[in-house]
Amino acid sequence: MTATLARPEPLDALALARAIEAGTLTCEALVRRLLERIEAREGDVKAWTHIDPGAALDAARTLDRTPRQGLLHGLPVGIKDVIDTADMPTRYGSPIYANHQPAIDAAPVAAVRAAGGLILGKHVTAEFAHRVPGETRNPHDLARTPGGSSSGSGAAVGDGMVPLAIGTQTTGSTIRPASYCGVVGYRPTFGIMGIVGVKPSSPSFDTVGLFAGTVASCALLRDALLEAPFTLPRGDGGRLRIGVCRTARWDEMEPATADALEAAFARLGVVAEVRDVALPVDMSRLAKAQRTVSAYEIVRSLASERRTHYHLLSEDLRNGRLAEGQRIDHTTYVAALADLEAARAASADWFDAVDCVVAPAAKGIASLGIASTGASTYCLPWTALHVPALSLPLPERVEGMPVGLQVVAGRGRDLALFDCAQWIADRL
Amino acid sequence: MTATLARPEPLDALALARAIEAGTLTCEALVRRLLERIEAREGDVKAWTHIDPGAALDAARTLDRTPRQGLLHGLPVGIKDVIDTADMPTRYGSPIYANHQPAIDAAPVAAVRAAGGLILGKHVTAEFAHRVPGETRNPHDLARTPGGSSSGSGAAVGDGMVPLAIGTQTTGSTIRPASYCGVVGYRPTFGIMGIVGVKPSSPSFDTVGLFAGTVASCALLRDALLEAPFTLPRGDGGRLRIGVCRTARWDEMEPATADALEAAFARLGVVAEVRDVALPVDMSRLAKAQRTVSAYEIVRSLASERRTHYHLLSEDLRNGRLAEGQRIDHTTYVAALADLEAARAASADWFDAVDCVVAPAAKGIASLGIASTGASTYCLPWTALHVPALSLPLPERVEGMPVGLQVVAGRGRDLALFDCAQWIADRL
Numbered sequence: 031m032t033a034t035l036a037r038p039e040p041l042d043a044l045a046l047a048r049a050i051e052a053g054t055l056t057c058e059a060l061v062r063r064l065l066e067r068i069e070a071r072e073g074d075v076k077a078w079t080h081i082d083p084g085a086a087l088d089a090a091r092t093l094d095r096t097p098r099q100g101l102l103h104g105l106p107v108g109i110k111d112v113i114d115t116a117d118m119p120t121r122y123g124s125p126i127y128a129n130h131q132p133a134i135d136a137a138p139v140a141a142v143r144a145a146g147g148l149i150l151g152k153h154v155t156a157e158f159a160h161r162v163p164g165e166t167r168n169p170h171d172l173a174r175t176p177g178g179s180s181s182g183s184g185a186a187v188g189d190g191m192v193p194l195a196i197g198t199q200t201t202g203s204t205i206r207p208a209s210y211c212g213v214v215g216y217r218p219t220f221g222i223m224g225i226v227g228v229k230p231s232s233p234s235f236d237t238v239g240l241f242a243g244t245v246a247s248c249a250l251l252r253d254a255l256l257e258a259p260f261t262l263p264r265g266d267g268g269r270l271r272i273g274v275c276r277t278a279r280w281d282e283m284e285p286a287t288a289d290a291l292e293a294a295f296a297r298l299g300v301v302a303e304v305r306d307v308a309l310p311v312d313m314s315r316l317a318k319a320q321r322t323v324s325a326y327e328i329v330r331s332l333a334s335e336r337r338t339h340y341h342l343l344s345e346d347l348r349n350g351r352l353a354e355g356q357r358i359d360h361t362t363y364v365a366a367l368a369d370l371e372a373a374r375a376a377s378a379d380w381f382d383a384v385d386c387v388v389a390p391a392a393k394g395i396a397s398l399g400i401a402s403t404g405a406s407t408y409c410l411p412w413t414a415l416h417v418p419a420l421s422l423p424l425p426e427r428v429e430g431m432p433v434g435l436q437v438v439a440g441r442g443r444d445l446a447l448f449d450c451a452q453w454i455a456d457r458l
Numbered sequence: 459m460t461a462t463l464a465r466p467e468p469l470d471a472l473a474l475a476r477a478i479e480a481g482t483l484t485c486e487a488l489v490r491r492l493l494e495r496i497e498a499r500e501g502d503v504k505a506w507t508h509i510d511p512g513a514a515l516d517a518a519r520t521l522d523r524t525p526r527q528g529l530l531h532g533l534p535v536g537i538k539d540v541i542d543t544a545d546m547p548t549r550y551g552s553p554i555y556a557n558h559q560p561a562i563d564a565a566p567v568a569a570v571r572a573a574g575g576l577i578l579g580k581h582v583t584a585e586f587a588h589r590v591p592g593e594t595r596n597p598h599d600l601a602r603t604p605g606g607s608s609s610g611s612g613a614a615v616g617d618g619m620v621p622l623a624i625g626t627q628t629t630g631s632t633i634r635p636a637s638y639c640g641v642v643g644y645r646p647t648f649g650i651m652g653i654v655g656v657k658p659s660s661p662s663f664d665t666v667g668l669f670a671g672t673v674a675s676c677a678l679l680r681d682a683l684l685e686a687p688f689t690l691p692r693g694d695g696g697r698l699r700i701g702v703c704r705t706a707r708w709d710e711m712e713p714a715t716a717d718a719l720e721a722a723f724a725r726l727g728v729v730a731e732v733r734d735v736a737l738p739v740d741m742s743r744l745a746k747a748q749r750t751v752s753a754y755e756i757v758r759s760l761a762s763e764r765r766t767h768y769h770l771l772s773e774d775l776r777n778g779r780l781a782e783g784q785r786i787d788h789t790t791y792v793a794a795l796a797d798l799e800a801a802r803a804a805s806a807d808w809f810d811a812v813d814c815v816v817a818p819a820a821k822g823i824a825s826l827g828i829a830s831t832g833a834s835t836y837c838l839p840w841t842a843l844h845v846p847a848l849s850l851p852l853p854e855r856v857e858g859m860p861v862g863l864q865v866v867a868g869r870g871r872d873l874a875l876f877d878c879a880q881w882i883a884d885r886l
Contacts, residue, residue, distance in 0.1 A: 116762070130561055140761035222792060224758035226658045234649060257758070258788045330652035330685070333568035334544070360686045364650060364870040375803060442792040 035070055036190070038169035040213045040243030043105055043193035044250050050104040057090040057104030057148065064106055064150065068191045074172050076165045077186040079111045080118050081151030089148050096146070101254040103146030108186050108195040111152040112159045112179075113238075114227040115139055122229045123155040123164060123179075126339040136227025138196050138238050138255050145254040150192050153182030156403060158332065159198050159231050160351065162344040163403050168210060170431055174396040177207030178403025180239055184211035187241040188432075194251050195241040200231045200324065202392075202409030204239025208421040209391035209434025210404070214248045214451075216240040217409075219441050220416035223255055230331045232324035234367070235413050245422065245452045252444070261445055265452035272298055272450075273307035273384040275438075278314075279407055284394030286428045291390055294424055294435055294458060298388070301457050307387060310380045311373040313411055319373070320414040322366035325355035374415055374441070381417065381440030386450035391421040391434030408436065418444045420451045425458055463498055464618070466597035468641045468671030471533055471621035472678050478532040485518040485532030485576065492534055492578065496619045502600050503617055504593045505610035507539045508546050509579030517576050524574070529682045531574030536614050536623040539580040540587045540607075541666075542655040543567055550657045551583040551592060551607075554767040564655025566624050566666050566683050573682040578620050581610030584831060586760065587626050587659050588779065590772040591831050596638060598859055602824040605635030606831025608667055612639035615669040616860075622679050623669040628659045628752065630820075630837030632667025636849040637819035637862025638832070642676045642879075644668040645837075647869050648844035651683055658759045660752035662795070663841050673850065673880045680872070689873055693880035700726055700878075701735035701812040703866075706742075707835055712822030714856045719818055722852055722863055722886060726816070729885050735815065738808045739801040741839055747801070748842040750794035753783035802843050802869070809845065809868030814878035819849040819862030836864065846872045848879045853886055 049055035065083050072078060086106070093104050109115055112122050114132035116139075121127040134140075139149060154164035156179035166181040168174040169189035176185040180197025184207025187195045197204050199217040208215020217239050230236055238255070242248035245263050253260045274295050280288070298304050309316075328351055329336070335343060336352070343352070381387070390408040397404060412419045418441075421434035437454060439447035477483035493511050500506060514534070521532050537543055540550050542560035544567075549555040562568075567577060582592035584607035594609040596602040597617035604613040608625025612635025615623045625632050627645040636643020645667050658664055666683070670676035673691050681688045702723050708716070726732050737744075756779055757764070763771060764780070771780070809815070818836040825832060840847045846869075849862035865882060867875035 116766075127561075133555075133558055133560075134766075135762040137758050137761040140765050141758075144761070144765050219792075221662060221795070222788075224755075224761060225661070226759045227762070230654045233653070256788050257784075327652075330565050330569075331654045333565040333572070333652060334563040334655070337568050337572050338544075338562075356685075360650075360684050364647075367649070368870060442796060 038189040040187050041190050041193040042243050043247035044244065046193055047102065047105055047250060051098065057093045058087060060104065061086050061090040061106055061148070064192055071169070071189055071191065075167055075169050075185050075189055077153055077182040077189070077191060079121060079152045079154055079182070086148065086150055093146060093148060098146060100145030101250055101260050102142060104148065105194060106148045106150035106192050107142050108150050108153045108183060108192040109139055110180050110183050110197040111155045112198055112229040113139060113196060115149060115152065118149070118152055120152065123157040124342065126335055126342045134227065137224035139227070141224070141255045141257060147254065153186055153195060155179050156181060157344050157347060158229060159200060159203055160328065160347060161403070162346050163400060165400070167400060168396045170212060174398055174431070175210065175400045175403050177210035177396060179203040180207050181403060183241045184208055184213060187211065187213045187243065193243060193247065197239040197241060198228055199237050199239040199413065200235045201413050202406030204241070205409045205419055205421045205434070205436055206392050206404050206406065208241060210396035210432065212423045212432030214242045214245055215421040216248050216252065217413065217419045219418045219444055222442070222444065232327040233331065234323050234327060245448060245455055249448050263448035263452035265456040267449060267453060270302040270386065270450060270453055271384045272302045272304045273387040274304055275307050275309060275387045275389045277309065277389060277408060277411065282393055282407060283390060287394040287433050290424055290426055290428050290433050291435065295388065297458060298454065307384070309411060310377050315369065316373050316414050317410055319366040319369040320410055322358055322362060323370065325351050326358045326363040328352065329355035370414055377415055378440065386447060387438040389436045389438060391436040395428050395431035395433060412438050417441050418447045420447055422451050422455055466617040468615050469618050469621040470671050471675035472672065474621055475530065475533055475678060479526065485521045486515060488532065489514050489518040489534055489576070492620055499597070499617055499619065503595055503597050503613050505581055505614040505617070505619060507549060507580045507582055507610070514576065514578055521574060521576060526574060528573030529678055529688050530570060532576065533622060534576045534578035534620050535570050536578050536581045536611060536620040537567055538608050538611050538625040539583045540626055540657040541567060541624060543577060543580065546577070546580055548580065551585040551587070552770065554763055554770045562655065565652035567655070569652065569683045569685060575682065581614055581623060583607050584609060585772050585775060586657060587628060587631055588756070588775060589831070590774050591828060593828065595828060596824045598640060601826055602859070603638065603828045603831050605638035605824060607631040608635050609831060611669045612636055612641060612643070615639065615641045615671065621671060621675065625667040625669060626656055627665055627667040627841065628663045629841050630834030633837045633847055633849045633862070633864060634820050634832050634834065636669060638824035638860065640851045640860030642670045642673055642851070643849040644676050644680065645841065645847045647846045647872055650870070650872065660755040661759065662751050662755060673876060673883050677876050691876035691880035693884035695877060695881055698730045698814065698878060698881055699812045700730045700732045701815040702732055703735050703737060703815045703817045705737065705817060705836060705839065710821055710835060711818060715822040715861050718852055718854055718856050718861050719863065723816065725886060726882065735812070737839060738805050743797065744801050744842050745838055747794040747797040748838055750786055750790060751798065753779050754786045754791040756780065757783035798842055805843055806868065814875060815866040817864045817866060819864040823856050823859035823861060840866050845869050846875045848875055850879050850883055
């Protein structure tokens, strides 16, 4: 059977949405196709924590009978299992919540439904969207990690099990799995996209994160979540001004991935106004402040779990980030917040000088084994600065595995970021 | 009976904590005293949505048998009913949640319990901590509003039903009821105090808000929530530099309250280095940006309720703030966020030039009737700027009603704010 399966490939949600709108595809037919793919692949990939085929088909038939409700009408969407759903269990990747059923939908889930989208199921997440992974494997090589913490989201979209998914990002939990799984991943400007009903980790950095097969498909999900009209990303603008930021830690990159990115930078140099740029803030200091704040905050976010279910938290979490966070005093935390605020202010002009910045999405391809979901080194500066970022799969692979290019813009310039990403995608 | 009742007066939580620690007071005896007060007064004041006397006494006896756990050992605390409690219903002031029982405690509730505090019950809130009030009345005059949206919190602490309470503030929901009810109210620097498990309204402004009888008692609750050692506010520092900020809308103040505040400013002028200061940012522009952001965000925060229970939202909310928020497009919202960020940056030096700023807490005393909880005019600038604020009851009353003086400091200077408030309280 396996030999006859199509290779993992993300779907084009925008094309599917248009086919549904045109009447050439039904939601039911689409869901059947996805369920077949999931049936064939889930035993290997393990991307889902909950899926109910019968309920999904019922919901699909209902949507097929319903007048078009919005941007996502008839489109199935997967939801990371740290995001509340009123009709599906939500376990936050923790045994503490083995039997947890939220009372209401998180805001992004409600927005998907309001736009006519269908919640297909829940995706595997690392424990509380932090580090300890579930069993998900990379659809492009089952021996490798899909990345995390939005592991199931990246794997399911990368495999073509679902066209769209909503994950989260606190440091690199969307950009990294998107890079590893060969899909578009988008982390919005901090604070602009509703996160109510998403289990908090570090509220100073937590955002939702979107997964899609193409830049335009990702924009469709973005606009549904913003409850805004759809703005198709435009790749036809004039010559872009692109800053190439290898970051101060370029020497830590895996050589083959560094080469692939250098080749992409060189190709962009032919068509765009490209120049090397260095972050105007000290990356180590930024990393230290980010680490202080996120460790301090996860301790407070898990206050209830620490008190009543301490032994059900993983040893990695207890002895790692929580122990670290409990050693940080309030004055140190407040000073780190001020450091971050100063870094954001100091980098505002830097972003204004270009249309976008391109940078690595991860230090290499997905590593072998699933015990670790990889490092956030190259996501940390952008999440700390609260700017929007998008991982775009390069057309070339490294050792047969996908590699992402991270495209970044200034705070609040999310729509422009998508235009830049489309422009770059059209030319790479 | 009523004639023999003590007049409404807040309790001194720090003195009670010390008596419990010294063994001269048991938690059980304290809870009995509070239950008697509640029994006598609740029929009139209506501050509570949930209280279970038997369970409270059981919990008190357990705490009396337990070694001291932390700063709040044996102290009863009331919780605003937009804050999740694992063992008490939580209704968010909305009929949508008439039967809602959260699975876990909100972070501040868990922190209270971890510090040995006793959750005495839940306090009346306006619908989703917004505008439509419950039935609570001002304990100092039952014909008047207690303020809101933390109506029950202010009223219960003001009446002496409970020594401490945790409410919330998005614009003025803690400072105003504290002023109206004659208690200390504290709104922390935005973002520094865990808010996980508190029903979100406008995540760009939402904070918890604390209620206590004295500045030092409020600091005790503050430090329990920060999981920090107790720092007693010091009123013995040298001559303070105090900025008096009447704000650009001083002419809207009720004359008798304005006179009381002017008298306080004059008394401070004798002991401190006092000067008039004007906000370095345009108050109308700040108010407009704050309004844009909070209206846009409440729409997204209530995405699920809008979709599934629209008819159970109040008409005031539907036709007011939600309709307003739905008319705001994403670009306008992002521009307003940028305006606010610029205002915060522009006012940082202004705060550095003084130890604290004093300003009105509300435009007057609690108004007659309970249909409106009052205006947030004099809280809005400080909440928009993300700075910490504390309402301190003036020793004099106006028409027999309490009046609060709002003390404000720069971002992150919460401990210094308490020192200033104690300094001022000692000298007024």
